Amino acid sequence: MEIKNELKLFDNDFMNHLTQEAGNQIDYWDIRATISVGTTIDFTDQKSTEISSYEITNCGIRTFVNGGWGFYVLKDLDKDLIKTSFLKSIKLAKLTESLTKHKFKIKEVNPINKNFKIKTKRKLVDVDIEEKILLVKHHEKLASNYSKKVKNTHTIYMDSVKSYVFLNSFGSNIYQDLSYLRLLNIVYSQKGGVIQRSINSVGGLGGFEILSTEKAENLSVKTAQESIQLLEAKSPVGGKFTIIADPKLAGTLIHEALGHACEADLVLSKESILAGRIGQEVAFDDINVVDDPSMGQGSKFGLPYELFGSYFVDDEGTPSQKTVLIENGVFKNYLHNLETSSRMNVPPNGHGRASSSSYKPQVRMGFTYIEPKDWNVDEMIQDTKNGILCEDFLYGYTNPTTGNFQFKCKFSYKIKNGEKQELMRDVALSGMILEALKKISAIGDKNTFGFSSGICGKGGQSVHVSDGGPYIRIENITVGGLN
Amino acid sequence: MENTIDIFELANYGIKIAEKKAPNFKCAEIFVGKSEYTNIELEENSIKFSEIGSDHGVSIRIYNKRGSLGFAFTNKLNKRIIEKIIKNAIKMMNAGTADPNFQNLPLKYKTYPNVKKLYDLNIKTLTIEDSIEYVKELITVCEDDDLAISQSGDFTSSCNISYVFNSNNIEVFEKETIFSISSNIIVKNESTGETSNGYESQIKRKLKDISGTNTALEALKNAKRNLNRIKIKTKKMPVILSPKGTINLILNPIASAINAELFQYKRSFLVDKREKVIGSEYLTLEDNALIDGAVGSSNFDGEGVPCKNKKIIEKGIFLKSGLLHNSYTAGKEGVESTGNASRRSFSSVPSIGISNFVIQTGTSSIEEMIQDVKEGIFLNSTGDSANIATGDFSGLISQGNVIKNGEIKQALNETMFGINLLDLFKNIDAVSKDYRIYGPFKAPYVRIKDVQIIGSKN
Structure with a gap:
């Protein structure tokens, strides 16, 4: 694999030099350096508002001694500058260590010396800007022409190619060639005084072929269709209802409401309601939840690319792997980075992720999902007396300390005596994690298993994540509305 | 440097x-x-x-x-x-x-x-x-x-x-x-x-x-005020917004709604409301970039245009001059840029953003405002945001308390509320003289009458 010129300085000699400099002053160090090259194309109402290209370099040097971390961030990949910054970072770790109350060690793991590359059919750098623009224009046109009710269209194409080197004091030296693409489409429709909007996106790790999939080709028409459908939707009436969540909502619900509380850094800082609950029954006894960011998930959904929530290794050099969170309703594992796994005395499970090399890795999810079971969706609806069928979401959040969560659904249909009825918009759901997990009463089969991808924020950093599941049913959920 | x-x-x-x-x-x-x-x-x-x-x-x-x-x-x-x-x-x-x-x-x-x-x-x-x-x-x-x-x-x-x-x-x-x-x-x-x-x-x-x-x-x-949480029943009642609540429900939505770009695309609930009453007489607001030492202050904006102080809302009336422009939106409308081009960093093209958003404080103390409430809600924060195109808000009270007979009592669990922002602005019946400054926002306590609270108590 061809290593990018500016990253060639991170060779074995350089690594030996750093190892010598560190000596026994510190317990652990790692260096991440990335060069990202990318394009953004932004169109509104069939006109370009931004067409841009960039090249950005990031480098972060992290050091650790006995409970104290140091971090030094720079932007120029100059050998001498990195060497002096490494010494400054060591100083920072030692200073932190002199003040920290919680002393601990990072447990050594086997080093990895490997290169990884995202396979692409059409390399992003080989596609002309003109071709990328044509594609955006095509989607803008499809959305604008969909109906006279369409008032505004907005399409954003973003791609980036990242060359990424990782070194650490365990002897890992990992080089990765990564490739990301995302197409986002927003349509506003209007009828009388009512304005409604819908957003959809496709994307993942791969090349330009991502946009040739059926899902991508239908993107803007689907968005236009949805925004028009929402014009006729009714406002919900607040109260308590049985909810049937589609795969997208079920996935984001499990990500927000359960996943964040599984992050071991929040457990150690006493911010998680799941602290001390390993081995306890926390959910409906027929539910399994896992986080599996390993590569190869896209093909399960018939997609010729990788999901956004997938990675080869995390940003601390730990290989991605499947971790069981809940098995038959019993809480099994937290998600870990090197620090939390060392402190909780378990092997790391590959969840140390950072939004770029300028940020420190935090404990983050990858691809979190509910495993399918045996309910047929139609039967699930027929079996529901007074409920709401909720499809897709606008956003959601959870307070991991209290366990209170809240979600806004994109589409919601009233269910009366087993029949799907009128469409409602802006349905807001709220509940308490530990109560809601036990109120799950049905889990759908593999025929409807689906996922969605997005960007998740924590501590000022954003990373790509995916989540999913089958349709699930939850009893007695609070629904907010304007009336 | x-x-x-x-x-x-x-x-x-x-x-x-x-x-x-x-x-x-x-x-x-x-x-x-x-x-x-x-x-x-x-x-x-x-x-x-x-x-x-x-x-x-x-x-x-x-x-x-x-x-x-x-x-x-x-x-x-x-x-x-x-x-x-x-x-x-x-x-x-x-x-x-x-x-x-x-x-x-x-x-x-x-x-x-x-x-x-x-x-x-x-x-x-x-x-x-x-x-x-x-x-x-x-x-x-x-x-x-x-x-x-x-x-x-x-x-x-x-x-x-x-x-x-x-x-x-x-x-x-x-x-x-x-x-x-x-x-x-x-x-x-x-x-x-x-x-x-x-x-x-x-x-x-x-x-x-x-x-x-x-x-x-x-x-x-x-944190302590958020202990001893209870669920309550659905009911209409007054809500007192803390300074953070005021930012969540009044300042942030207005900051988005007066963005000239949204306005030009007609995606703001304030379109067609210029020079009209959009709130009670207690609502007066300006965007002032010229306050010495303030976080949102600046001499020039992200395009090098001089910054200034702009009156946005005067005693409930949304002023004609109350839109925030960068050079593009100003040129499109044939007016001068208001010096509100905002750039997060060198890596973004200029969008439009506020400088210091200052809401005029009132005369009552927060204690007096609470004392007058027999049964109501003290809302410290919500993680939700309004739909700017319609002004509709429905969401969760992330941190809030019951007010009973003029005193702040138990914290709330799983309590939601819904209101259109124009109704919220019109229902403002008191603004405190006490205020907090959070970044570019100067925010007092604000009392809203008649808000639909959706409780989860059966």
Whole structure:
């Protein structure tokens, strides 16, 4: 694999030099350096508002001694500058260590010396800007022409190619060639005084072929269709209802409401309601939840690319792997980075992720999902007396300390005596994690298993994540509305 | 951070190349941002992480006479790279569509305001050890309290310089400092096992204005107020917004709704409401960039246009002048830019943003406002945001309490509320004289009558 010129300085000699400099002053160090090259194309109402290209370099040097971390961030990949910054970072770790109350060690793991590359059919750098623009224009046109009710269209194409080197004091030296693409489409429709909007996106790790999939080709028409459908939707009436969540909502619900509380850094800082609950029954006894960011998930959904929530290794050099969170309703594992796994005395499970090399890795999810079971969706609806069928979401959040969560659904249909009825918009759901997990009463089969991808924020950093599941049913959920 | 001369030379070189190389050239702009920062993090009420970092970069915007824009950026600062990104930007420009609404980049201004105290010299001598002292203040508050079991938080300092150059002879630069501190305290009621958290932060231009102790004490107060949570029944009642609640439900939505871009696309619930009554007489608001030492203050905006003070709402009337513009939206509407072009960094094209959003304070104290409420809600924060196109809001009370017979009582679990913002503005029946400043917001307590509360108690 061809290593990018500016990253060639991170060779074995350089690594030996750093190892010598560190000596026994510190317990652990790692260096991440990335060069990202990318394009953004932004169109509104069939006109370009931004067409841009960039090249950005990031480098972060992290050091650790006995409970104290140091971090030094720079932007120029100059050998001498990195060497002096490494010494400054060591100083920072030692200073932190002199003040920290919680002393601990990072447990050594086997080093990895490997290169990884995202396979692409059409390399992003080989596609002309003109071709990328044509594609955006095509989607803008499809959305604008969909109906006279369409008032505004907005399409954003973003791609980036990242060359990424990782070194650490365990002897890992990992080089990765990564490739990301995302197409986002927003349509506003209007009828009388009512304005409604819908957003959809496709994307993942791969090349330009991502946009040739059926899902991508239908993107803007689907968005236009949805925004028009929402014009006729009714406002919900607040109260308590049985909810049937589609795969997208079920996935984001499990990500927000359960996943964040599984992050071991929040457990150690006493911010998680799941602290001390390993081995306890926390959910409906027929539910399994896992986080599996390993590569190869896209093909399960018939997609010729990788999901956004997938990675080869995390940003601390730990290989991605499947971790069981809940098995038959019993809480099994937290998600870990090197620090939390060392402190909780378990092997790391590959969840140390950072939004770029300028940020420190935090404990983050990858691809979190509910495993399918045996309910047929139609039967699930027929079996529901007074409920709401909720499809897709606008956003959601959870307070991991209290366990209170809240979600806004994109589409919601009233269910009366087993029949799907009128469409409602802006349905807001709220509940308490530990109560809601036990109120799950049905889990759908593999025929409807689906996922969605997005960007998740924590501590000022954003990373790509995916989540999913089958349709699930939850009893007695609070629904907010304007009336 | 000292080589200002190099930046000027580099930028002028870039503009010249752009003028020479771009076919059908109309105008170009070079923006340079540089920053240096430190960050100390606290976890489990113990210092855990120290960071020093720097960032810098340059971006170029080039327009041709058809109004097509090309944009490119990088974080390397040398002539070779400038040439490369200009070449890229020209390629992007050539590929773009014509835009007859584009007029020009800002023309040269004769005078700029002279806003003071945007830069605090103390940053030059601030050491990591000094920064740690602020974090130690946080630690002490948590250690000294019986209910507090953990705290996370951080202290950051940063110095930023931004430079704007364009081919219409704009050439400005500004240096500013930002200091911030935050605390998230976890408290536990040992007898019931219930935990809750409280968050507080400060963002200031001046180091001396930062207080770790006050930040942690306020976080602790919020955390304790959020213990003993109950569920309540659905009912219509008055709501008192804390300063944070006022930001969530009044200031932030208005900040979005008066963005001229949203307005021009007719995606704001305030479209067609100019010069009309949109709220009660208690609602008076301005966007003032000229307050000495304020976080949202600036002498010029992200395109080099002088900043100013703009009246937005006067006694409930949304003023004709109440829109925020950058040069593009202003040109499209045939008015002057209001100096509200905002750039997160060199890597983004200018959008539109507020400076300091100042709501006029009232005459009652917060105590008096609460005393008058027999049964109501004290709303400290919500994680939800309104639909700006329609003004509809429905969401969760993330932190809030019951008010009973003029006193703040138990905290709320799983309680939601819904209202259209125009109704919310019209239902304001008191604004406190007490206020808080959070970043660019000056926010008092605000009382709203008749809000639909959706409880989860059966």
